[in-house]
Amino acid sequence: MMNPIHTQIVHTFSGSLKPETDVLAEExxxxxxxxxxxxxxxxxxxxxxxxxxxxxxxxxxxxxxxxxxxxxxxxxxxxxxxxxxxxxxxxxxxxxxxxxxxxxxxxxxxxxxxxxxxxLPDIQALERTDKISNQHITQAVSELRHHQALREQTGSLHGAAWVVDGQIQAAFEDIGRHNALDKLLGYLSKNQIDKQNGFIVVSSRASYEMVAKAATLGVGCVVAVSAATALAVRVAEQANMTLIGFAKPQQFVVYSGVEYIE
Structure with missing residues (x-):
C-alpha cells in the first residue's frame, strides 16, 4: 500500500490558529x-x-x-x-x-x-440470470468505508469494490473515480472472476463513463453512493444493467433493472 504524505497545516477554528499535521494522498x-x-x-x-x-x-x-x-x-x-x-x-x-x-x-x-x-459507442445488452438481494446492497454500502483505508486517512480518495452475497471481496482506491473502477475491473479480469456473480459499489456518482466501463466488461449491476446522470441511466437501460444511486445503509434509488432486485 502507498504511504500517504504528511504535511504541516494551520487549522482555523473560531478565529484561533492551531498548527497541526495533516495527511495527503499522493497523486x-x-x-x-x-x-x-x-x-x-x-x-x-x-x-x-x-x-x-x-x-x-x-x-x-x-x-x-x-x-x-x-x-x-x-x-x-x-x-x-x-x-x-x-x-x-x-x-x-x-x-x-x-x-x-x-x-x-x-x-x-x-x-x-x-x-x-x-x-458514445453501442453497448450490447447483457444476458442476465442473476438476482441481487436488497439486503446485500445495503450491507455492502455500510461496509464500503471499512475498505477505504486511505480515504479514512486523507479524505480525498474514491473507492470501487466487488461484492458477492453482500460481502466485499475486493476493493481499490484512487484519487480518480475512473481509476479506482479501472483497478477493480482489471483485478476482476485478471483473475477471471464471473462478473455476473456479484455487483460493484463505487463511492462516487454514476457518470456515463463509469457505467459504460462496467457494461463493456459485462458487469450486471453498479451501485453508487451519489446520483446518476441522465446519459448513464440511458446506457444502463441499453445494457440491461441494474443501476442504483444515492445508496445508503438503509435505502437506495433504482434507476434501471429493478426486475433483477429481490
Whole structure:
C-alpha cells in the first residue's frame, strides 16, 4: 500500500490558529506505454498499477481480452511512473490506427476522443440470470468505508469494490473515480472472476463513463453512493444493467433493472 504524505497545516477554528499535521494522498503521473509507445498519462494514486493498466486497456478497447497482454513491467523515475506493456501485434495496429483520429488525452473519462460515434459507442445488452438481494446492497454500502483505508486517512480518495452475497471481496482506491473502477475491473479480469456473480459499489456518482466501463466488461449491476446522470441511466437501460444511486445503509434509488432486485 502507498504511504500517504504528511504535511504541516494551520487549522482555523473560531478565529484561533492551531498548527497541526495533516495527511495527503499522493497523486503522480502514470504513463501507459504499449509496445514502446506512450499512449496516455493518467494522474493517479501510485498503487495497484498493474490492475489500473489492465482495466484501462480493456475498458478503453485497447485490449479485448486479457490474453492479448503479453507482459507488463512497472518502471519509476524522478518524474513519475511508466507501465510498460507488450500487447499483441493485432491490438497494437488497432491502437496506432485509433491514435491517428485522436486530438489529445485528458487522463480520465472520454480521454480526448474527438468522434461522437467513438465517444458514445453501442453497448450490447447483457444476458442476465442473476438476482441481487436488497439486503446485500445495503450491507455492502455500510461496509464500503471499512475498505477505504486511505480515504479514512486523507479524505480525498474514491473507492470501487466487488461484492458477492453482500460481502466485499475486493476493493481499490484512487484519487480518480475512473481509476479506482479501472483497478477493480482489471483485478476482476485478471483473475477471471464471473462478473455476473456479484455487483460493484463505487463511492462516487454514476457518470456515463463509469457505467459504460462496467457494461463493456459485462458487469450486471453498479451501485453508487451519489446520483446518476441522465446519459448513464440511458446506457444502463441499453445494457440491461441494474443501476442504483444515492445508496445508503438503509435505502437506495433504482434507476434501471429493478426486475433483477429481490
Amino acid at each position: 503522480i503521473p502514470i504513463a501507459l506505454v504499449y509496445n514502446g509507445i506512450s499512449h496516455v498519462v493518467l494522474m493517479a494514486t501510485p498503487q495497484d498499477l498493474a490492475e489500473l493498466a489492465l482495466g484501462f486497456s480493456l475498458t478503453e478497447g485497447i485490449l479485448t481480452d486479457v490474453s492479448q497482454l503479453y507482459d507488463l513491467q512497472i518502471e519509476s523515475d524522478c518524474q513519475g511512473i511508466s507501465v510498460q506493456m507488450e500487447i499483441s501485434s493485432a491490438r497494437f495496429v488497432a491502437l496506432k490506427e485509433r491514435r491517428r483520429s485522436m486530438t489529445g488525452r485528458t487522463g480520465c473519462g472520454l480521454c480526448g476522443i474527438d468522434s461522437l460515434t467513438a465517444a
